Amino acid sequence: xxxxxxxxxxxxxxxxxxxxxxxxxxxxxxxCVVLFVAGSPTMYEDDAERQKVIQALSGFSSFVGxxxxxxxxxxxxxxxxxxxxxxxxxxxxxxxxxxxxxxxPGQQFRTLTxxxxxxGDGTENQQxxxxxxxxxxxxxxxxxxxxxxxxxxxxxxxxxxxxxxSSQDAQRRCTIRAISEIRMTLLFEERTSSTASWKRxxxxxxxxxxxxxxxxNTGGPQCIVTGGLGTIRVEHDGKAYYxxxxxxxxxxxxxxxxxxxxxxxxLSKESGGSKDNVK
Numbered sequence: 001x002x003x004x005x006x007x008x009x010x011x012x013x014x015x016x017x018x019x020x021x022x023x024x025x026x027x028x029x030x031x032c033v034v035l036f037v038a039g040s041p042t043m044y045e046d047d048a049e050r051q052k053v054i055q056a057l058s059g060f061s062s063f064v065g066x067x068x069x070x071x072x073x074x075x076x077x078x079x080x081x082x083x084x085x086x087x088x089x090x091x092x093x094x095x096x097x098x099x100x101x102x103x104x105p106g107q108q109f110r111t112l113t114x115x116x117x118x119x120g121d122g123t124e125n126q127q128x129x130x131x132x133x134x135x136x137x138x139x140x141x142x143x144x145x146x147x148x149x150x151x152x153x154x155x156x157x158x159x160x161x162x163x164x165x166s167s168q169d170a171q172r173r174c175t176i177r178a179i180s181e182i183r184m185t186l187l188f189e190e191r192t193s194s195t196a197s198w199k200r201x202x203x204x205x206x207x208x209x210x211x212x213x214x215x216x217n218t219g220g221p222q223c224i225v226t227g228g229l230g231t232i233r234v235e236h237d238g239k240a241y242y243x244x245x246x247x248x249x250x251x252x253x254x255x256x257x258x259x260x261x262x263x264x265x266x267l268s269k270e271s272g273g274s275k276d277n278v279k
Contacts, residue, residue, distance in 0.1 A: 047262050050251070053097045054090075054226050056116050056125065060099050060160075060176075061228050063088045063184065064244050069206035071107065082107055084204050086186075089245035090226060092254075098130075100247070101186070108188060108202055109133050112174065129162040131174055139164050139172055166194040173198060182208040224263045225251050236260060 054061075067086040072078070085104040091097060091113070098115030113130040129141040141162035158178030164171050171194065175187040188201040221230040223244035230242025232249055236256040241263075243249045252259045 047255075047258055050092050050097055051262065051266075052125075053092075053116055056127065057099055057114055060114055061226060062178070062181070063099065063101070063176075064090065064226075064228055066209045067184070067206040068209050069204055071202045071204040073200070073202050075200065075203065084206075085209075086204070086206055090247035090251070092225075092247060092251040103204075106134055110136075112176075112186070129174060131172070141172065141174060144173075169193070223248055224259060227266070 065088060067088070069084060069086075071082050071084050073080045082105075084107070087102045087104070089100055089102075091100045096113075096115050098113050101112040101114075103109055103111065109131055111130075111132045113132075115128055115130060116125040117128045127143055131139045131141060133139070141164050144161045144163050159175065160177075161173060161175045163173040169192070171191050173187075173189045173191075175185075175189075177185045177187070179185065184206050186204040186206065188203070189198040190201055191198050221242040222228070223230040224234075224241045225243055225248035228244040230244055232243050232245070234241050234243055234249060234252050234256075236252075241252070241260070243252055
């Protein structure tokens with residue numbers, strides 16, 4: 001149901017006093033049902049699809065957490081620079097799951113969502129990046145076919161470049177660079193045509209704020225949804241588990257029993273199929 005439809009229902013409820021008593025009660029009940037359904041949490045994708053997304057985007061799981069830094073329109077210059085915060089968390093929703101980078105204040109871009117495009121023909125799904133600018137306009141960016149010259153010359157690992165379709169009049173590109181476990185950059189560029197040179201919009205240098213949430217030999221509890229470092233405690237049937245972010249907590253709350261079973265199956269598979277040590 002659209003926002004416009006909801007508005008019509010709620011505004012119309014102000015006229016209920018003109019209806020006879022029984023009709024008024026029925027109309028009021030219908031309005032409550034409509035608002036309840038419209039305000040219900042978004043349903044999550046099934047477990048199999050969710051695991052596919054997690055596996056496909058596992059290389060980005062180390063970005064989960066909170067970051068802070070400075071955006072610079074011009075490299076090496078503080079002119080026009082501003083502060084940005086970035087919160088990275090998993091999102092599991094009907095119609096698409098992925099890893100969301102939320103920027104605050106988001107002076108140029110509000111969100112970056114790493115997800116998968118469903119090919120629909122049985123071929124391997126492709127990673128995509130959905131960028132939402134400060135005006136609320138969204139762009140779909142695909143991985144670049146060739147290696148970025150800058151990446152090739154520097155030989156830096158952990159660099160991912162996404163660009164809009166080259167057939168468009170104006171192109172945009174976003175490059176995510178993992179410098180270390182606690183540092184990354186987000187570079188935004190544009191060009192007027194596929195033959196023009198890329199022009200820098202800004203580059204945000206970010207440092208991790210707080211504890212590292214990446215998957216690895218950290219010795220801490222494991223996120224029951226993605227396998228990353230669990231920092232948020234959740235409970236089911238009197239037992240405690242951990243998740244790494246709010247998106248994973250929502251996925252757990254939507255189906256705790258199913259999430260726990262998926263976790264046990266994953267541990268069993270990693271241990272060679274033996275369930276003796278899976279609890």
